[in-house]
Amino acid sequence: MKHTLWTRDFTILTAGSLISMIGNTAAAAGMSLLVLDYTGSTLCYALYLFAYTAPAVIMPLLAGPYLDKFSRKQVIYTLDFLSTAVYLVLAAVIWFDLFSFPLLLAGCLLVGAIESVYQVAYTSFYPMLISEGNYTKAYSISSTLETLTMFVWPLAVFVYNTVGIVPLFLVNTATFLIAAIAETQIRAEERYTAQREETVTLRSYFQSMKEGLSYLRAERGLLAVTLYFVFSSLSGGATNVVTLPYFRSTFANGEYICICVLGIGVLGRAIGGAIYYKFKYPAEKKFAIALGVYLILSLLEGGYLFLPVKLMMVCCFLTGIGGVTSYNIRISATQSYVPDERKGRFNGLFQMLTMIGTLLGQLSAGALSTVTGERSVVVIFAVITFFAALLLIGGNRDSIKAIYNRDV
DSSP states (O other): OOOOSOOHHHHHHHHHHHHHHHHHHHHHHHHHHHHHHHHOOHHHHHHHHHHHHTHHHHHHHHHHHHHTTSOHHHHHHHHHHHHHHHHHHHHHHHHTTOOOHHHHHHHHHHHHHHHHHHHHHHHHHGGGGSOTTOHHHHHHHHHHHHHHGGGHHHHHHHHHHHHOSHHHHHHHHHHHHHHHHHHTTOOOOOGGGGGSOSSOOHHHHHHHHHHHHHHHHHOHHHHHHHHHHHHHHHHHHHHHHHHHHHHHHHSTTHHHHHHHHHHHHHHHHHHHHHHHHHOOOOGGGHHHHHHHHHHHHHHHHHHGGGSOHHHHHHHHHHHHHHHHHHHHHHHHHHHHHSOHHHHHHHHHHHHHHHHHHHHHHHHHHHHHTTTSOHHHHHHHHHHHHHHHIIIIIGGGHHHHHHHHSSOO
């Protein structure tokens, strides 16, 4: 029997997340410009990024055990209501001229903590609303919508330059409020919560966390996939640090060329997601396709900065399509494979470890760029990722095939 994907609950969660992503993207663009305009300091900008990112190193690990015991739906809409209040306060602070950089850093720490917990809750709840046989379609929709929201960024920059950041914060306040109200109407049962004990103590909480670590260690395929994506995030973090400086130092108006080149990659992700919604890879070929994509992406990402701009765009377009293919195969396979009562802890660990990889990549690239060129830094990390795919994914093919090669 063929099951419909667009059930009432799935539609509500998808629409709510899209609305909040649009507002969040607009607010993030404005906040970045606000920091640069207010401080005029690259160091302050780095501190702002660190404050926003740092909670994602520890909060997912702490949230995972809780999200495997209690309602993820309630966590999702509660955090959206909290975000509504935070952005309303930020708008008021700017409007009444009470803004200060330390206050912004405190707000970024709070927003970063909310978002890192939200991501674990959402990632763990989303697959529970997907009907049987529709995981691939569902995640193609998710990745496409997430990609398309990036096109809000230039519009947000225009609004910021025209009327300031307060309207962007108010838009984000409204989008979070709409999303939260909609999410309260989701009716899906969360059966795993029936297994929780009446009283959750600190000891039982940490025991639950320990069980999550033991589960990942025992699942050889999941562990290999997670470790590979740590290396992939390491490379991604390094590339993000050196790409814009390379374009600015190499080309006149290099920042605009960088936006165009990377924008083609975003377009590739959007088109790839749309194709993936209509086309399903044969289940028995998914592992081979994934491994091939991991290796090819390493080669493309390591070499594209050595090419003329037009060929860079071609490489980024292919990287976009390959990236969304990699994402869809991995997340649809792992989220359908991990039991509901363990999803919170698995997703928390995965998010924490990949974020650590990203931060280490950023720091390492910054240090390496002082002794070698930006393109050489990209090549070094691309080679590391290439061999990580060969050793971790290729070296555990049987265990990973059991996860990837399923009709979901």
